Every structure is written in structure tokens, then in C-alpha cells.
Amino acid sequence: MNFQTGFVANFGSRIGSFQRSSNLGTSRRVTRSAGRVRMAASVDELKKVVGYKSVDDYVTSGMVVGLGTGSTAYFAVERLGEKLKSGELKDIVAIPTSIRTKEQAEGLGIPLVTLDTHPVLDVAIDGADEYDDDLNLVKGRGGALLREKMVEVQAKKFIVIVDDSKKVPGLGVSGAMPVEVTPFCWEYTLNKLKGAASVAGCDAKLRMEGDEPYVTDNDNYIVDLYFEEPIKDANAAAKEILEMVGVVEHGLFLDMTTAVIVAGKEGVEVIEK
Numbered sequence: 001m002n003f004q005t006g007f008v009a010n011f012g013s014r015i016g017s018f019q020r021s022s023n024l025g026t027s028r029r030v031t032r033s034a035g036r037v038r039m040a041a042s043v044d045e046l047k048k049v050v051g052y053k054s055v056d057d058y059v060t061s062g063m064v065v066g067l068g069t070g071s072t073a074y075f076a077v078e079r080l081g082e083k084l085k086s087g088e089l090k091d092i093v094a095i096p097t098s099i100r101t102k103e104q105a106e107g108l109g110i111p112l113v114t115l116d117t118h119p120v121l122d123v124a125i126d127g128a129d130e131y132d133d134d135l136n137l138v139k140g141r142g143g144a145l146l147r148e149k150m151v152e153v154q155a156k157k158f159i160v161i162v163d164d165s166k167k168v169p170g171l172g173v174s175g176a177m178p179v180e181v182t183p184f185c186w187e188y189t190l191n192k193l194k195g196a197a198s199v200a201g202c203d204a205k206l207r208m209e210g211d212e213p214y215v216t217d218n219d220n221y222i223v224d225l226y227f228e229e230p231i232k233d234a235n236a237a238a239k240e241i242l243e244m245v246g247v248v249e250h251g252l253f254l255d256m257t258t259a260v261i262v263a264g265k266e267g268v269e270v271i272e273k
């Protein structure tokens with residue numbers, strides 16, 4: 001493991017630094033920046049820090065970029081728009097992962113394409129609901145998991161941006177693990193999910209929006225799975241759930257992440273796989 005530590009006056013401007021490296025015998029690389037005014041940082045400020053850093057560090061001119069969805073990805077899209085407008089970045093095309101993100105990107109003048117014409121992306125940037133020690137994720141509490149997975153699995157680099165509240169000891173412990181299902185016989189699919197061996201004991205609820213089922217960008221429903229304990233074998237769960245007819249996609253994003261950029265009150269950490 002390789003540690004690099006630097007002091008920054010605040011999350012936006014570096015005023016001086018030192019670096020310390022040590023090799024702990026693993027291939028995981030961790031880069032840390034500690035902030036002196038960190039105690040004042042709100043969650044939104046932390047999201048902005050990682051959103052901006054992801055674009056600054058991983059996007060260069062000429063790239064095809066996947067744009068994630070959610071309150072953290074929002075800042076990456078904002079930064080990309082800003083850098084295209086200033087001319088710091090050129091010849092970028094982007095693929096949004098939701099209608100919300102598409103509208104934000106259009107508003108910022110970011111040129112958009114689709115997987116139909118650009119099936120390989122240089123980089124995709126997105127938030128997450130949970131990440132574990134192996135950089136596996138739960139995503140989709142904002143309902144965008146299907147388009148996110150379709151786009152992000154096609155990226156050469158998948159950069160995840162989070163605040164440190166998203167770190168979990170095991171997947172499935174901090175809230176729902178969403179599963180996108182067809183509206184047709186959704187209750188039947190919900191009961192099948194509840195009975196799946198790999199997620200035994202979970203509770204399953206149809207996601208609602210007021211009195212109506214929540215409808216995704218793809219006109220599907222979402223069943224949220226709730227666990228008392230972390231999912232024991234996420235790979236087995238991913239396989240069993242996806243094999244169910246009626247399931248469109250699930251929110252386990254396994255072995256996809258290139259790096260996680262984490263902002264916490266102690267500073268920013270980049271964990272590369």
C-alpha cells in the first residue's frame with residue numbers, strides 16, 4: 001500500500017504538501033489529502049470536492065465520458081460543463097445515465113451521445129450508496145441503476161465519488177439494495193426475491209412515490225431489499241437475482257470500480273483497485 005499525504009488550506013486550494021510512502025505489500029494504492037478547515041465542511045461541500053476532483057483527475061480532452069446520477073454525480077457534471085465552457089476541456093462527448101442527468105448536461109451544453117454509437121467509454125463517474133473494502137458497491141437508491149450499470153460496465157475506468165458515510169463493513173447494511181423489476185406481476189417477482197436462498201431473511205418492499213409505485217426512467221418498478229446483516233455472498237446474490245425472469249437489473253455493482261474518491265472530515269482519499 002502506498003500512502004501519500006498532503007495538507008490543503010481548504011478543499012479547493014492546495015497551499016503546501018509533504019508526501020509519505022510506505023509499501024505494505026498489497027496492490028491497493030491509497031492517496032490521502034488532509035484539510036485544516038475540514039471540520040466546517042458540509043456533506044454537500046464534500047460531494048462537490050469529490051465531484052470536481054473526479055473530473056480534474058480523470059477526464060482529458062477527446063474522451064467519451066459516462067455521467068452518473070445523484071447528488072454527488074451532479075457536481076461532476078457541473079465541473080465537466082464548466083471546463084468545456086472555459087475551453088480547458090475540448091472534444092468531449094458524454095453518455096448520461098438518467099433523464100435527470102441528461103437534462104443537467106444539456107443545460108450545460110455538454111455534447112451527448114449514446115451507447116449505440118459509442119459503446120466504449122474512456123471513463124464513467126458516479127456516486128454510490130455503499131462501498132466496501134473491495135470497492136464493490138450498492139447503487140440505485142436514486143432509481144437509476146439500470147442505465148448506470150449499462151453505461152458504467154462499458155467504461156475503461158469507473159470512478160466512484162462518495163462522502164465517507166457510504167463506507168460499509170459489508171454490502172446491504174445501510175439501507176435498501178434496489179432491484180428493478182417489470183411492472184407486470186411485480187408482486188410475484190417480489191415474493192420470488194424474498195424467497196431467494198442467497199438473500200434469505202431479507203425484507204422486500206415495492207418502492208412507492210406517494211400513493212403510486214415509483215416508476216424508473218425505463219418504465220419499470222423497483223423492489224427494495226432490506227437486510228439485517230450484510231449480504232453473505234454478493235456474487236451469489238447477484239447471479240441468483242439476475243436469473244429471475246421479471247428482474248431487469250439489481251443494484252450490486254461488483255468488480256466494476258477502478259477507484260473510489262472519498263471525502264470525509266479528515267480530507268480526501270483516493271483508493272485505487
Ligand SMILES: O=C[C@H](O)[C@H](O)[C@H](O)COP(=O)(O)O
Nearest residue numbers: 070071072127140142143144
Ligand atoms: O440511482 C442512483 C444512483 O445509484 C446514485 O449514484 C446513488 O444513489 C448515490 O447517490 P447520491 O450521490 O445522491 O448519494
